[in-house]
Amino acid sequence: MRQRKLLIVNYSPRIQKLIMFLTPGFDNVNGGIISITSLYDETDKIREVLGTEVIMCTAPGEPNLIRFSKFDNRNYLYDMQQALSYFTNLNRVMIHIPEYAVSRFVAAIGETRRERFQEIGDVRFNILLQNIGFVPNSRDIDILKKIGKVTCTTAHESYSKEHLERRLGVRLRYLSWYVSLQDYEKQDYREKSNLLVVSNDPHPRKEEILSSIRITIPNLEIRVIEDLHYGEYRKLIARAKWALTFGEGLDGYFLETVFAGGISFAVYNTEFFTDDFRGLKTVYASWDELRTHICSDIESLDNASEYATYNARLYEICNRHYNPEIYRKGIDDFYAAEWETSEPNA
Numbered sequence: 001m002r003q004r005k006l007l008i009v010n011y012s013p014r015i016q017k018l019i020m021f022l023t024p025g026f027d028n029v030n031g032g033i034i035s036i037t038s039l040y041d042e043t044d045k046i047r048e049v050l051g052t053e054v055i056m057c058t059a060p061g062e063p064n065l066i067r068f069s070k071f072d073n074r075n076y077l078y079d080m081q082q083a084l085s086y087f088t089n090l091n092r093v094m095i096h097i098p099e100y101a102v103s104r105f106v107a108a109i110g111e112t113r114r115e116r117f118q119e120i121g122d123v124r125f126n127i128l129l130q131n132i133g134f135v136p137n138s139r140d141i142d143i144l145k146k147i148g149k150v151t152c153t154t155a156h157e158s159y160s161k162e163h164l165e166r167r168l169g170v171r172l173r174y175l176s177w178y179v180s181l182q183d184y185e186k187q188d189y190r191e192k193s194n195l196l197v198v199s200n201d202p203h204p205r206k207e208e209i210l211s212s213i214r215i216t217i218p219n220l221e222i223r224v225i226e227d228l229h230y231g232e233y234r235k236l237i238a239r240a241k242w243a244l245t246f247g248e249g250l251d252g253y254f255l256e257t258v259f260a261g262g263i264s265f266a267v268y269n270t271e272f273f274t275d276d277f278r279g280l281k282t283v284y285a286s287w288d289e290l291r292t293h294i295c296s297d298i299e300s301l302d303n304a305s306e307y308a309t310y311n312a313r314l315y316e317i318c319n320r321h322y323n324p325e326i327y328r329k330g331i332d333d334f335y336a337a338e339w340e341t342s343e344p345n346a
Helices: 002-010 031-045 081-086 099-119 138-147 162-168 206-216 230-239 253-260 287-301 304-321 325-336
Strands: 017-023 053-056 092-098 122-129 148-155 169-174 193-198 220-225 240-244 265-268
Touching: 002 081, 017 031, 017 206, 017 253, 017 287, 031 053, 031 092, 031 122, 031 138, 031 325, 053 081, 081 099, 092 099, 099 138, 122 138, 138 162, 148 325, 162 169, 169 240, 169 325, 193 230, 193 253, 206 220, 206 287, 230 240, 230 253, 240 253, 253 304, 265 287, 265 304, 287 304
Parallel strands: 017 053, 017 092, 092 122, 122 148, 148 169, 193 220, 193 240, 240 265
Antiparallel strands: none
């Protein structure tokens, strides 16, 4: 009922064009949620140029949630089915679907919603491929193709490749990773604490590796990130010298620490890293190599000169792929090609 009231307050039911973002419905903060929120915010900034309204809804099967509370934002979340019923005059809609939710979305729309999309006429779906481990199956994509045009945007350049286009049977566009909602507080070596922040991702060797670090460098503070507001997390990485991710590798823990003036450690993989990260001192070929060398590498980098030089190298590579100009240009180019055309199959 509250979402219905918010719809009435914030949107006219007579709008003709709508861009919808689907998002997880859990009130937490992670790279996927921040990324979708950022894409929504950037799209909302240009909604008048695009001649559309923009809305964020929870994906089918997710809990009902009014808004995210663990990072700064002003966005309300709505129920997807309720929103599609509320807007009665639509003649064009684009729905951005996170890759993990494609099957649930297809199941949720059913025959009734397919008739609703036929009434709209100009229907476009864009799959937000943020994790290569959740590539949608071809059956679900084929069902979407019968309803409207299907495209796919990727968060990592490493898997924006022709073979993936062939596998999915849709056009891929690289949008880059999200740009945070605020500038990074970059501190130099002398301003930082001897602190290692650690991602909260589960990993079979996590305790073994952290135990080894504690024994070898007993004066190093280790903080596993858990249940922390995003703003507090940003303050924490600003003062941390080091970060270790057990997740995707090229993720928020890695990138944001570098942008905040720190040094990140990860294990290389071809799913997320591009070739220019291969062979870096703190990007290891395997978990065995990381366990063997991370402590000595921390000690060798733990001086102002080496630290600044290596951070600058990491920063240059990360900024080459992930910066506001690349990100916003990717969004502009996507909508120029996929929204501003008058026909869904143009």
